[in-house]
Amino acid sequence: MLLLASHRLRLAAFLLLLFVSLPFRGTAQDKPYFVTYSHDLEEPGNLEVETKSAIARPEHGHHFGALATELEYGARAWWTTELYLDGQTTGGQSTLFTGFRWENRFRPLMHEYAVNPVLYVEFENISAADKNVLEVVGHDVESDLDVPNAVARAEHQHEGELKLILSSNVHDWNISENFISEKNLGHAPWEFGYAVAVAHPLRAASSGRECTLCAEKFIAGLEAYGGLGDTWDLSLRQTSHYLAPVVGWQLPAHMRLSFSPSLGMTRSSMDQFYRVGFAYEFSDIDNKLLGHKRKGKVW
Amino acid sequence: MVKRFPAAVFLALSFGAFLAATASHWDTVPARDHARTNPLAGKPETAVAGALLYREHCQQCHAADAQGDGQKKPSLRTASVRGATDGDLEWFLRQGDLKHGMPSWSNLPQAQRWQIIAYLRSLP
Numbered sequence: 575m576l577l578l579a580s581h582r583l584r585l586a587a588f589l590l591l592l593f594v595s596l597p598f599r600g601t602a603q604d605k606p607y608f609v610t611y612s613h614d615l616e617e618p619g620n621l622e623v624e625t626k627s628a629i630a631r632p633e634h635g636h637h638f639g640a641l642a643t644e645l646e647y648g649a650r651a652w653w654t655t656e657l658y659l660d661g662q663t664t665g666g667q668s669t670l671f672t673g674f675r676w677e678n679r680f681r682p683l684m685h686e687y688a689v690n691p692v693l694y695v696e697f698e699n700i701s702a703a704d705k706n707v708l709e710v711v712g713h714d715v716e717s718d719l720d721v722p723n724a725v726a727r728a729e730h731q732h733e734g735e736l737k738l739i740l741s742s743n744v745h746d747w748n749i750s751e752n753f754i755s756e757k758n759l760g761h762a763p764w765e766f767g768y769a770v771a772v773a774h775p776l777r778a779a780s781s782g783r784e785c786t787l788c789a790e791k792f793i794a795g796l797e798a799y800g801g802l803g804d805t806w807d808l809s810l811r812q813t814s815h816y817l818a819p820v821v822g823w824q825l826p827a828h829m830r831l832s833f834s835p836s837l838g839m840t841r842s843s844m845d846q847f848y849r850v851g852f853a854y855e856f857s858d859i860d861n862k863l864l865g866h867k868r869k870g871k872v873w
Numbered sequence: 874m875v876k877r878f879p880a881a882v883f884l885a886l887s888f889g890a891f892l893a894a895t896a897s898h899w900d901t902v903p904a905r906d907h908a909r910t911n912p913l914a915g916k917p918e919t920a921v922a923g924a925l926l927y928r929e930h931c932q933q934c935h936a937a938d939a940q941g942d943g944q945k946k947p948s949l950r951t952a953s954v955r956g957a958t959d960g961d962l963e964w965f966l967r968q969g970d971l972k973h974g975m976p977s978w979s980n981l982p983q984a985q986r987w988q989i990i991a992y993l994r995s996l997p
Contacts, residue, residue: 604980612980615976617976650971651971651973684971686969779922779985780923780926780988782922784925858933
């Protein structure tokens, strides 16, 4: 027992050392969206680690807290790849690891346009007990979250997901629209969903001084998302829709905090739930850890 | 006539290649952007704010002195950058050069892009 504690202590010390020895950098103006994607990709060579939690109490179920840990890596300036590890804990039931998602986002056009498309491809292997609500598709409803963990964990979903992300930066506003189609690789219909969002920094120009509680460190916005039915029932009947104010705060030491209360808009939706996100970014990680030098171009 | 056609195509292609080789990178900047001036220029605090933003966003690739690393990470203290207009630089920051690893900074507020440019102009 003592030996195990010693090993854990050494592992914790190693991780802490690794953590403080890597250079942090700012993620200023990252959008505080939880569901919607903009056309911002991770900078090449950087790794962002973000936790996104969802806390709720469904009307007929137990309160729960779900946590998605996201590892986002900028493989190229036009390609970002991400791994999500999902889990949840439900009051009076259990704590579960619910699966993983691997997603890739590509910018097919190399220039900035009025509307910028990004192609999104995801594979997910999660159980029906997942409660992160990172997207709402098809006829996802509140009662899905009432199923006891012991039952829901037995149902595994292998799903492919495609998104068309359209995003614009106009006069310091970001406006993003996502069109989602998801397919369970078993015998199940294609499911559809949407997410739209806008955000704006509270102050556009930098004050030129280091500060924490100043307007330029905050970005606020609004996102809306929901299901659009599936190929067996392409209707809005029994679909969930949410409206969610979002706020992001750039913290000292180049960390970022975001918060969003989500409000259900239909009877099939949860009345409300809350999300908190915390992110930090390791810069130039492939150079620091693997010794890869990225090629630039001299102008 | 038939024999002359390939020669004409060859000449046209060669001329095109010559033009491409001699064209400045900034020639691709739209005229409207090229002509823009920095609305925040001339204020000392603009360059100070730009220095802070440079440290946050640009230093990782272009080094603290904006000289790059002399190899893979490009210098910003070149004749090409000095010869560009403020509008050229703002356009380039907004566009990025995704093929060569330069991200688009369109996600920064426009005022902050101008502040970075003011800082670059302040470098000796």
